[in-house]
Each structure stands twice: as C-alpha cells, then as structure tokens.
Amino acid sequence: MAEDLKFTINNKVEISWDDGYYKSNIENVDDKFICISIPIKEGQYIPLRKFEQVEVIYYQGSDIYKFYTTVVDRKVDVIPIIVLAFPKEVFKVQRRKFVRVPIVCTMEYSKLENKTQNIVKAIMVDLSGGGMRIKLSNDQLSIGNLIKAYIPVGDDNVEVKGEVVRVEKDDPNKMNIYGINFLDLDDKNREKIIRFIFQIMRDQMKKGTTN
Incomplete structure (x- = not known):
C-alpha cells in the first residue's frame, strides 16, 4: 500500500472504461470495502457488474494514486452505490516524474x-505529466530557451510554459529533438494531460492484446 494513503469519504475517484474515465465519489469505506457512487461521464453511467475488474484513479489532495480491484456488489444506500473490494496494492503516481508515453x-x-x-510548428514525440520531447528540422531552440506551447489533448489544446533542458541530434532525419520541462503548470491543465496519458496507455494496451 502506498505510504500516507487514506481513502476518505467524498474524495474523487475515476473509473477507467473503454471510452475514457468516469467520475465518482467515495461514499463509504472500511478495511474490506470501498463504496463509490455510480461512475458517470457526460450523463452516461457505467454498467458495472458484480465480479467485474476495474482500474481506479484516486485523488487525495494534490496526489494521484492508481489501483486495480473487483466489483463486489451493487446496492442502494440513500443513493445507488458500487461496492469495491479494498485494494491489495496501490501505486502513487509521481506528477512530475509521471511515466512518459510515445505520441x-x-x-x-x-x-x-x-x-x-511567431508560431512555429513542431512534432511532439512523447509526453509526460512534467514535460515532453519535440522534434524540429533546424536549430531553432537552445538549452535555456523558454517557450509557450499548445499541446493537443484530445479535442482540446492545453497551453503550457516550458523550458528547453536537453538537445539531441536525430542524425538519420537531420533533425533535433528537444527535451522540454513544463513550468508553472496549474493543477487543472496537469490533470488534463495526465488523464490523456492514461487514455493513451489504455489504448496501447488494448491494441497489444488484439495483435
């Protein structure tokens, strides 16, 4: 179990599903079960069934955790709730050191x-919650340069401030790859990026199982 983790009533959770993440809240918790409200996204509910395995994202303050568990029951206790088995393992997601995914x-x-x-187009080659790498065809950037970037995240564009911290040569294509660290990124936009990364990872895992 991750250190300093407490499952707290009314804290937010999200359930990963085929078409994205569905929001929910913790309604009750003990040492065996976690009860959550029916997960919802854009007015649609997940039809979770007993014994179904789910991937859960849990928010505690500014921290993010991830775990896998099983649906134990569905019942009505003032409101309809889903009963989840208390997880055996929970993993803390490091925001700034979040897993980097190719994109x-x-x-x-x-x-x-x-x-x-002047707006310049570049190719983003990977993305994390704390930075990205972009590819350019010439020496337009140098270490220490500050940029304002517009990152396509699903149907949205997230505006971020970044600093160039690395430059790599991509000799076969005669291009440079620049490592960018995000600066002063607010929680709202970081959450958008992290959710987007989770979705990419989920899609990649699904493709891997069908190949």
Whole structure:
C-alpha cells in the first residue's frame, strides 16, 4: 500500500472504461470495502457488474494514486452505490516524474523572449505529466530557451510554459529533438494531460492484446 494513503469519504475517484474515465465519489469505506457512487461521464453511467475488474484513479489532495480491484456488489444506500473490494496494492503516481508515453503529433509553440511571438510548428514525440520531447528540422531552440506551447489533448489544446533542458541530434532525419520541462503548470491543465496519458496507455494496451 502506498505510504500516507487514506481513502476518505467524498474524495474523487475515476473509473477507467473503454471510452475514457468516469467520475465518482467515495461514499463509504472500511478495511474490506470501498463504496463509490455510480461512475458517470457526460450523463452516461457505467454498467458495472458484480465480479467485474476495474482500474481506479484516486485523488487525495494534490496526489494521484492508481489501483486495480473487483466489483463486489451493487446496492442502494440513500443513493445507488458500487461496492469495491479494498485494494491489495496501490501505486502513487509521481506528477512530475509521471511515466512518459510515445505520441507522435503536430503541435505549436512560440519563444517567450520573442516579442513577435511567431508560431512555429513542431512534432511532439512523447509526453509526460512534467514535460515532453519535440522534434524540429533546424536549430531553432537552445538549452535555456523558454517557450509557450499548445499541446493537443484530445479535442482540446492545453497551453503550457516550458523550458528547453536537453538537445539531441536525430542524425538519420537531420533533425533535433528537444527535451522540454513544463513550468508553472496549474493543477487543472496537469490533470488534463495526465488523464490523456492514461487514455493513451489504455489504448496501447488494448491494441497489444488484439495483435
């Protein structure tokens, strides 16, 4: 069990499902079970059944935890609730050291020290909760440069401030790969990025099982 973890009534949880993450709250907890409200997303509920295995994301303050468990029961106690078995293992997700996932897509950025704020397109090659790597065809950035980046996250664009901390040569393609650390990223946008990463990981795992 992760250190300093307490499952608290009214704290948020999310259930990972085929089409994303469904929100819920903890309604009751003891040393054997965790009772949650019916998970919901955009007005739709998950039809969880007894003995079904689920992946759960749990929020405690500014910390994020992840665990796997089984649906024990469904019942009505003032409101309809799902009874989950108390998890045997819980993993703490390090926000700034969050697992990095490969993702190739076009993104845009501008140098903060550039008063004209020219928008430049780049290729993002991976993403984490604390940074990303982008690929460019020339030496447009240097270590220490500050940028404003617009990251495509699902149907949204998340605006982040970043600092170039590494430069790698991609000789076969005559391009540079720049490591960017996010700066002053607020919790709301970090949550968006982390949820997006979870979804990518889930999609990749599903593809792996069907190949």
